[in-house]
Structure formats: C-alpha cells, structure tokens
Amino acid sequence: MERIPILRMGDTLLVTVQVDMHDQLAVRLLDDLTEMITKARARGVLIDISALDMVDSFIGRMIGDVAATSRILDATTVVCGIQPAVAITLVELGMSLAGVRTALDVEKGMELLRAAAQD
Amino acid sequence: MRMAVSTNRILKVMESSQIQLLADWVKALRGTATARSSSLISDPELQAQCQELITLLSTALRNARLDAIDDPAWEPTREYLAGLSRSRGRQGFSPTETAMFVLSLKEPLFAHLRRAFAGDNEVQLLLDVWELGKLLDMLALYTTEVHQQAREEVIRRQTEEMLELSTPVIRLWDGILAMPLIGTLDSSRTQVVMESLLEQIVATRSPIAILDITGVPTVDTLTAQHLLKTVAATRLMGAECIISGIRPQIAQTIVHLGVELGDVITKASLADAFRLALKKLGHNPAQA
Amino acid sequence: MPQPRTDSEGGALRIEIAEGQDVVQVRQRAREKAQAAGFTLTEVTKIVTAASELARNTLEHGGGGWAEVGVVATGVRRGVRMVFHDEGPGIADVDQALRDGFTTGGGLGLGLGGSRRLLSELTIDSVPGRGTTIVAVRWK
Numbered sequence: 001m002e003r004i005p006i007l008r009m010g011d012t013l014l015v016t017v018q019v020d021m022h023d024q025l026a027v028r029l030l031d032d033l034t035e036m037i038t039k040a041r042a043r044g045v046l047i048d049i050s051a052l053d054m055v056d057s058f059i060g061r062m063i064g065d066v067a068a069t070s071r072i073l074d075a076t077t078v079v080c081g082i083q084p085a086v087a088i089t090l091v092e093l094g095m096s097l098a099g100v101r102t103a104l105d106v107e108k109g110m111e112l113l114r115a116a117a118q119d
Numbered sequence: 120m121r122m123a124v125s126t127n128r129i130l131k132v133m134e135s136s137q138i139q140l141l142a143d144w145v146k147a148l149r150g151t152a153t154a155r156s157s158s159l160i161s162d163p164e165l166q167a168q169c170q171e172l173i174t175l176l177s178t179a180l181r182n183a184r185l186d187a188i189d190d191p192a193w194e195p196t197r198e199y200l201a202g203l204s205r206s207r208g209r210q211g212f213s214p215t216e217t218a219m220f221v222l223s224l225k226e227p228l229f230a231h232l233r234r235a236f237a238g239d240n241e242v243q244l245l246l247d248v249w250e251l252g253k254l255l256d257m258l259a260l261y262t263t264e265v266h267q268q269a270r271e272e273v274i275r276r277q278t279e280e281m282l283e284l285s286t287p288v289i290r291l292w293d294g295i296l297a298m299p300l301i302g303t304l305d306s307s308r309t310q311v312v313m314e315s316l317l318e319q320i321v322a323t324r325s326p327i328a329i330l331d332i333t334g335v336p337t338v339d340t341l342t343a344q345h346l347l348k349t350v351a352a353t354r355l356m357g358a359e360c361i362i363s364g365i366r367p368q369i370a371q372t373i374v375h376l377g378v379e380l381g382d383v384i385t386k387a388s389l390a391d392a393f394r395l396a397l398k399k400l401g402h403n404p405a406q407a
Numbered sequence: 408m409p410q411p412r413t414d415s416e417g418g419a420l421r422i423e424i425a426e427g428q429d430v431v432q433v434r435q436r437a438r439e440k441a442q443a444a445g446f447t448l449t450e451v452t453k454i455v456t457a458a459s460e461l462a463r464n465t466l467e468h469g470g471g472g473w474a475e476v477g478v479v480a481t482g483v484r485r486g487v488r489m490v491f492h493d494e495g496p497g498i499a500d501v502d503q504a505l506r507d508g509f510t511t512g513g514g515l516g517l518g519l520g521g522s523r524r525l526l527s528e529l530t531i532d533s534v535p536g537r538g539t540t541i542v543a544v545r546w547k
Contacts (some may be wrong), residue, residue, distance in 0.1 A: 020434065022427040023463070054434065054452055056459040057521060080357055084317030085452035087352040093456060093521040094507055102357035104324055109357070268483050314449055 004029045006036050012044040012113055013037065014106075018051040026062040033066055037073045044113035045070050048106050050081025060095040067100040076116040077101065080109035128247055130180050132231050137173060143227035144169050148220065159210050168203065172224075175199055185250050188257050200258060204265040214266040221259040225252060282311040288319040295396045296325045297389065299364075301334030309345035313352060320358045327396045328353055331389045333364030343378040350383050359399070361385070363392035424462055424493075425471045433462040436476045437489065444478045444485045446547060454487055454545050457522040461491045461541055464518050469493020469539055479544065486527070486546040494538035501531045 002025060007014040013036055015029065033045060045066065049055065055063075067077040080103040082090075090097065101116075103109035133140065145166050175196045183192030200221070207217045229248055236244050286308075289297045298316050320328055330349065332338070338346075346362060353360035363386040365373075373380065386392040397403075422432050437458035441451040458476065465472045472493030479488040498504045507520045523529040527546045533539040 020431050022431045024427050053438075054455045054459065056456045056463075057518060058459075058463060082356050083452075084314060084321060084352070084356065085449040087317060087355040088313060088348075088449050089452045089456045089525065090355055091348045091351045092453065092524050093460075094524070095521075096351055097355060102355055104321070104326060104357040108324070108326070271483050310449075314447075 002028075003032065006032060008036070008040050008042070011040070011042050011117075012046060012110070013040065013042045014046050014048070016048045016051070020054070021052075021059060023058055026059055030062050030065055030069070034069050034073070037070055037075050042075050043117050045075055045077040046106065046109045046113060047077065047079045048081050048109070049079060049086075050083065050105070052086065053083065055082070055086050055090055057093060057095060060090060060093075060097060063100060064097060067097075071099075076113060078103050078109045078112050078116075080105055126180055126185050128236065128243070129185075129228075129232065129251055130177060132228070132235050133173065133177050133180070135235075136231050140227055140231055141166070141169055141173060143230070144173075144224055147223050147226055159212065168220075169224075171199060172196075172221075185254050188254070188261065196258070197261060200262050201265045204262040205269050208266050208269050214263045217262045217266055218259040221255055221262060225255055282308055286312045286315050288315055290323060290325070291329070291393060292397065292400075292402075294323075294325050294400050295327045295329070295393065296320060296323060297329040297331060297393070299331040299334060299389070303337070304332075304335055304342045304345065306341065306345065309342065309349070313345070313349045316349065317352060317356060320353065320356060326358050327361065327399060328358060329361045329363055329389065329392045329396060331364045331392070332362065332369070333366070333389065335364075335369070338369045338372055340376045340378060343373055343376060343380075347378070347380065347383065359384070361392045361395060363387070363389045420475070422474045422476075423471075424465050424474055424491075427466070430459060430462040430466060433474045433476065434459045436474075437487065440476050440478050441487050441545075444487050444547065446487070446545075450545070450547075453525040457525040457543060457545070458489055460518040460522045461489065461543060464541075465491045465493045465539075468498075469495030471495075472538070484546055486544050489543045491541040491543070492538065497535040497537055497539055498531065498533040499535050501533060504531070505529075 004015060004017060004019070004021075004025065007016075013033065015033065017029075019025070021029075036042065037045065047063065047066065049063075052059075063079055067079075070077045078101045079097070082102065101112060103112050145162075148165060148169070149162075179193050179196050183190040187193070188197065203220070204217050207220075208214075228251065232244065232247055232251075236247075286298065286300070289299070291297045296316070296319055298312065300312065304312070316328055316330070319325070330346065332346070335342075350360040350362070361384045365385055365387070384395070386395060420436070422436060423429060424433065434455050437455045438451060441454040446454065458474075462474055465474065469491075470493060472491065472495070474492075475490040477488055479486050503509050505520050505523060509520075519529075519531070522543065525545070526543050528542075528544040530542045531539065532541075
C-alpha cells in the first residue's frame with residue numbers, strides 16, 4: 001500500500017511530502033502520524049511541504065487535523081516550506097490554517113519545535 | 120453556383136494579366152502613399168509584398184469560397200497579412216496605411232475585370248466587383264484587427280513591466296525585508312506586490328517583512344482586504360508581516376469600512392516597524 | 408470572429424472521475440493546460456487548486472462523472488476552461504452551495520465558493536435528481 005514515510009529523530013517526527021497526494025493517501029498519513037506520536041512519544045511533528053505545488057481544502061483540512069490531534073496528544077506540529085503561490089491560493093480559498101504553526105524551512109521549523117519544547 | 124462562376128472569372132483575370140496587374144497595383148500604391156510612408160519601404164520590397172499577396176489570393180481563390188476568410192484555405196493569406204500588419208506597425212505605419220495596402224488592390228483589379236468582361240455580362244460583372252470588394256474589405260479589416268491586437272499586447276507587457284518596477288523589495292537587515300508601497304493599490308498591483316514580497320521572503324529566508332504604506336493615498340475595502348490577504352499568506356509561509364505607515368485618515372477609513380485587521384501588527388512609521396522587527400529577532404535596537 | 412475556440416491539440420480530452428486517483432489526474436491536466444495558456448505560477452496554482460476542488464465535488468457529491476480541461480481563446484484573451492459533469496443527486500439550492508461553510512459532505516464547505524474565488528467564471532447547471540454540470544473559466 002502506498003504510504004508517505006515518517007522519519008523519527010529523537011522525540012521529533014519528520015514528514016516530507018513529495019508526491020501529488022490523493023485524498024486516501026492524505027488520510028492514511030493522518031492516521032499513521034497519530035499512531036506514531038503515541039508510539040514514539042513524540043513531542044514535535046515537522047511536516048515539510050516545500051515540494052507540494054498545490055494544497056487544496058482537503059489537504060489543508062488534513063494538515064489542520066494533524067495539528068489539532070497532535071496538540072491533544074501533547075505534541076506540537078509545525079508545517080514548513082509552503083510555497084508563495086500555494087500560500088496565496090490557500091488564502092484566496094478561505095483557508096487560514098489557524099492553529100497551525102508555520103516555518104520558512106526545515107531548519108527554522110526545528111528551531112521552532114525546540115523553542116516549543118522548552119515552554 | 121453563381122459564386123463559383125464569379126470566383127473563376129476573377130481568378131482568370133488575376134492569372135492572365137498578373138504582371139500588368141502587379142505593375143498597376145504598385146503604381147496605385149505609390150500614388151496614394153505619402154512621402155513619409157514611401158521612405159519607410161523600398162520599391163523592390165513593396166513589389167515583392169504585392170507579388171506575394173497576389174499569389175496567395177489566387178491560391179486561396181482556387182481552393183475556397185470568396186466570402187469565407189475564416190476557412191482554412193485562407194489561412195496562409197491571413198497569416199501573411201498578420202505578419203505584414205505587425206511589421207508595418209513596428210515600422211510606424213498607421214492602421215489606415217496598412218489597410219490601404221490591401222484596399223488599393225481594388226482599383227487595378229476592377230479595371231482589369233472591366234477590360235476582360237466589358238459588354239459581356241454587365242450584371243455578372245457588377246456581382247464580381249461586389250464580391251471582390253467585400254473580400255478585400257474583410258482582409259483589410261483583418262490587418263487592422265491584427266494591428267490592434269499587437270498594440271494591446273505591447274500595452275499589456277508595458278503594464279506588467281511597470282508593475283514590477285513599482286514594487287521594490289528592500290533588505291533592511293539580515294532577516295528583515297521592507298516593501299515601501301507608493302501610489303494606488305488596485306487588485307492586479309496588489310497581486311504583484313504580494314507575489315514579489317513572498318518570493319523574496321523565500322529567497323532571503325527572512326522571517327519578518329514590513330509593508331510600508333506611507334505612500335498609498337487612500338485605502339478602500341478591497342485594498343484593505345488585499346493587505347490582509349498578504350499578511351495571511353506571509354503567515355502561512357512561516358514569516359511575519361508588519362504593516363507600517365498607516366496615516367490617520369486611512370486608519371479612520373479602515374474602521375469606517377468595518378474591515379477587521381484582527382491580529383495584524385501595525386506601526387505608525389517604518390522606523391517603528393523596523394525597531395519592532397529587530398526586537399523580535401533578538402537584536403537590541405539601541406545597539407543596532 | 409471572436410468565437411471561443413478550443414486549443415489545437417484536439418480540444419479537451421475527457422477524464423473519467425471514479426476514484427481519488429482520478430482527481431489527481433484532473434489536477435495534472437489542469438496544470439498542463441494552464442501552463443500552455445501562459446499563466447503565471449500563482450495563477451496556475453489557483454487553477455489547479457480549483458480543478459481539484461471541483462473534481463472532488465464531482466466524485467463526492469455527484470458519485471463520479473467526468474471532466475474536460477482545455478485552453479480557450481477569444482481575440483487576445485486566453486484562458487483555461489474546465490467542465491465537470493456528473494449524474495448524481497444534483498444541487499437543490501445553487502446559491503446556498505456557493506456559500507462558504509455550506510457542506511453536505513464532511514468537508515469544510517469551501518469547495519464551490521472557494522473555487523469561484525479562484526476563477527473568473529463559474530456557472531452551475533443542476534437539476535435535482537438528474538445531475539450537475541459545472542463550467543469554470545479562468546481568463547488571463
């Protein structure tokens with residue numbers, strides 16, 4: 001079954017989305033991540049979507065759900081690398097991804113997660 | 120049926136007296152041309168262009184109806200005229216002068232028709248002239264249309280270039296960008312502003328961007344919403360956007376319009392915004 | 408003369424929408440056509456995103472159907488035209504369906520209203536019980 005790999009680095013989970021995701025794949029990623037947060041006792045989730053050239057309302061909702069779910073499980077989610085064109089489109093679409101933390105790239109995302117872990 | 124006959128008769132004239140027709144046409148063209156346009160195009164060049172169009176017309180007439188220049192058989196003729204119209208436009212010819220190039224074929228061609236079929240069948244001759252006139256009118260109008268299109272393309276390109284020129288992104292500090300906006304912000308300009316700001320944020324990996332609107336005279340609901348969208352898009356990318364230089368009247372307008380600025384950070388001046396940005400990045404503005 | 412005409416590459420090819428992967432297909436076709444029409448990256452992204460929303464709408468609410476994506480031109484204006492068709496339950500109240508937050512599925516209700524904001528024209532032709540046809544155009 002097609003899956004997006006989740007990397008574990010200490011107490012952080014790293015996901016790099018590189019394929020044009022169909023809906024089932026996005027749903028599977030949400031399920032896998034939720035399970036992994038608990039199993040790996042992760043404190044942070046970093047989702048790098050710099051390779052995605054499109055985020056529609058479905059994928060947007062999936063990202064929002066990951067953030068909300070991880071919060072309940074006491075982990076912080078940071079989404080990084082949203083491309084300018086994708087950001088403009090999301091805003092036009094009416095999706096502000098409220099409640100999702102964002103960073104410019106993986107490095108800055110890791111910084112943000114480290115800072116969040118210290119709170 | 121009559122149409123086919125008409126086409127055949129015209130074709131016959133065009134082919135049998137091609138050399139004379141060409142000479143007459145060039146002469147007619149030089150007769151109507153102003154001194155200025157004569158200097159723009161040489162005699163051999165003009166002659167070659169006339170020759171080419173006559174050849175194309177004959178070919179098209181052999182294969183297609185006279186009154187359907189949208190027909191694929193007319194494509195080479197249309198293409199040739201389009202190229203001609205564009206190059207003349209560049210050379211500085213007016214649309215009228217370009218159209219006259221086609222229209223001036225009427226007189227010599229009608230004269231040749233009259234000479235070939237005079238006394239034969241006057242009604243038929245009248246019909247031929249009428250159909251041929253319509254055709255040349257359509258082709259002349261087509262050159263005008265192409266001319267217009269070329270102009271519109273130039274205008275559009277210049278507008279785009281102007282938009283890009285009017286939206287500079289300045290790097291104030293390591294990690295701090297500023298974009299001073301001057302002039303009216305309409306929908307398409309805001310789009311360009313938004314895009315170049317976001318692209319620069321990525322290119323320079325700057326977490327903070329300052330949008331300074333000191334030079335923006337008025338803000339309407341649409342502009343205010345565009346600014347908000349820029350701020351929202353910046354946030355999605357993981358950066359922060361500060362709006363500075365909101366003048367008192369504009370602040371009032373925004374409140375009157377009922378536009379909710381929400382958690383957008385606003386500062387009175389670019390200097391204030393810069394100070395805040397430095398502080399956010401952990402620098403001490405007093406030392407910096 | 409300014410009759411809209413489809414592009415020279417044999418017009419718009421039909422893509423069947425029967426499962427999630429087909430939505431991805433529609434997105435890819437929309438990207439190709441939008442790039443061919445000369446749109447900027449941001450505009451291409453908007454068109455692709457709208458195509459994704461509308462294709463999903465056809466799948467989820469229409470129970471599947473087809474999509475056609477092609478380049479259109481009138482005079483100097485060029486654009487991308489997308490048609491989505493299903494023979495599902497139809498939309499009872501089109502105005503309501505275009506409002507943000509309205510949803511019959513489990514989504515956010517941004518599909519139709521959001522798509523309209525991303526495009527120049529969006530017309531919905533729906534007969535309850537018979538199906539829905541959505542024609543969407545983005546002009547340059």
